[in-house]
Amino acid sequence: MYALYSAMLTLALAAYSPVFAVRRLGRGGYQAGFRQRLGQIEPGLPAAPRCWVHAVSVGEVAAAAPLVRGIRRRWPEMSVVLTTVTPTGARVVADQLGDVATHRYFPLDLPGPVKRAIEAVRPRFFVGMETELWPNFLRALAARGVPTMIANGRISDRSFRRYRRVRPLMVRILRRISVFAMQSDEDARRIIALGAPAERVVVTGNLKTDLVPAPAAVPWEEWLGFGERALPWIAGSTHRGEEAAILDVFQRLAPRFPSLRLVLAPRHPERADEVARLVAERGFAAVRRSRLPADDAAGAVVILDTVGELADLYRLAAVVFVGGSLVATGGHNMLEPALRRKPVLYGPHTENFRESAELLEAAGGAVAVKNADELEAQMSRLLADAGLRQAMGEAGAAAVAARQGAVGQTLALVEQVLMAGGDGRA
Numbered sequence: 001m002y003a004l005y006s007a008m009l010t011l012a013l014a015a016y017s018p019v020f021a022v023r024r025l026g027r028g029g030y031q032a033g034f035r036q037r038l039g040q041i042e043p044g045l046p047a048a049p050r051c052w053v054h055a056v057s058v059g060e061v062a063a064a065a066p067l068v069r070g071i072r073r074r075w076p077e078m079s080v081v082l083t084t085v086t087p088t089g090a091r092v093v094a095d096q097l098g099d100v101a102t103h104r105y106f107p108l109d110l111p112g113p114v115k116r117a118i119e120a121v122r123p124r125f126f127v128g129m130e131t132e133l134w135p136n137f138l139r140a141l142a143a144r145g146v147p148t149m150i151a152n153g154r155i156s157d158r159s160f161r162r163y164r165r166v167r168p169l170m171v172r173i174l175r176r177i178s179v180f181a182m183q184s185d186e187d188a189r190r191i192i193a194l195g196a197p198a199e200r201v202v203v204t205g206n207l208k209t210d211l212v213p214a215p216a217a218v219p220w221e222e223w224l225g226f227g228e229r230a231l232p233w234i235a236g237s238t239h240r241g242e243e244a245a246i247l248d249v250f251q252r253l254a255p256r257f258p259s260l261r262l263v264l265a266p267r268h269p270e271r272a273d274e275v276a277r278l279v280a281e282r283g284f285a286a287v288r289r290s291r292l293p294a295d296d297a298a299g300a301v302v303i304l305d306t307v308g309e310l311a312d313l314y315r316l317a318a319v320v321f322v323g324g325s326l327v328a329t330g331g332h333n334m335l336e337p338a339l340r341r342k343p344v345l346y347g348p349h350t351e352n353f354r355e356s357a358e359l360l361e362a363a364g365g366a367v368a369v370k371n372a373d374e375l376e377a378q379m380s381r382l383l384a385d386a387g388l389r390q391a392m393g394e395a396g397a398a399a400v401a402a403r404q405g406a407v408g409q410t411l412a413l414v415e416q417v418l419m420a421g422g423d424g425r426a
Helices: 002-025 031-037 058-074 085-099 111-121 135-143 157-164 167-174 183-191 220-224 242-255 269-281 311-316 336-339 351-363 370-381 388-400 406-419
Strands: 050-054 077-083 102-105 128-129 148-153 179-182 201-203 231-240 260-266 286-288 302-303 321-324 344-346 364-367
Touching: 002 135, 031 102, 050 058, 058 077, 058 085, 058 148, 058 406, 077 085, 077 406, 085 157, 085 336, 085 364, 111 135, 111 231, 135 148, 135 167, 148 183, 148 406, 179 183, 179 364, 179 406, 201 344, 201 364, 220 311, 231 242, 231 311, 231 336, 231 370, 242 260, 242 269, 242 370, 260 311, 269 286, 269 302, 311 336, 321 351, 336 388, 351 388, 364 388, 370 388
Parallel strands: 050 077, 050 128, 077 102, 128 148, 148 179, 179 201, 231 260, 231 321, 260 302, 286 302, 321 344, 344 364
Antiparallel strands: none
16 A cells, blocks of 8 residues: 555656746755755754654644744753745744754655655654644654654545545554644544544644744834824735735725725735736735835835745734635634734635634634625724724634643643653554
């Protein structure tokens, strides 16, 4: 079964390699980590003992941050190697966790790269964020007796359907994992249904509820030209199809709310040119964050074309819209703006963040909108009522605070299972 998986992965990589070369290597960022993806990650590793934490990209790095810092506080002699798949994730690690973790790229899940990487790192234990399941990698760890954890685990609707089709393989993979720290009861039920031993599954909550807003590193108010009476609307993590709808709503609201300002933060910053064209088509000036403070942003639509700054920027918002939700993407993290006491709006597609959406809606800290018309109506209601904005923001923040404690529970499992040796089976 593993041989078949490796063969299929090799074929897929071979088929994709020309696309990879054109789209990625030419842009920069990927070529620097190519050798690391082949398992050659030795130079510059921190001193042993080491643990290995894996976070695919930006969202997973954010979830890993309080856990990584918690590990370093509790076991200061333990070095942390933090791997990602994407260059954007790597940049966030460097910017936000460079003082406590060493970044490397995750190896291709083939026997050779996996063997080389594990032999180089020699981790005391491994933590994979949000249910990253790599068969060859987990098999190799188990063969070496390295205990493993899935932290902040979640199983989306789409992933659950996909994993059920290969349940025999899933059973073999999941039985190699020492402990599962899942976000919710539903996530726990799903991982058990896929084959995880029930006695190894613990509901710890969502690590993102424990994120502490960091002090501002950028003078946003000055750079963005927001006056005291400005009404900043921040649309975060947007996808193709959402920016056009948001801009249309903004165009209709602007005459009624002259202090309204718009910040668009596309989920993929490389789409900044495309988003700028949409802004220009509607007659608005566009300014990119990467060109601040040289360019004048006063009165312009700001396009956040950088990585790792959205969470901090949320603190300026009068209202936040969280993208990936008007289109069928599954939504993105709405706890970040809620932690900053901001009223939150999002579309109907929040399958990947269902528990967070239900938490905020039940508390009165967020409202789901079905389409652009409902988005306009809710924006109008919130922009006209400062008291309502404040009440929603406070309600959302209180709801998130009531769920905090996931980091402490996860660290307790690290101590009880991983530091004790774990019980994953080869």
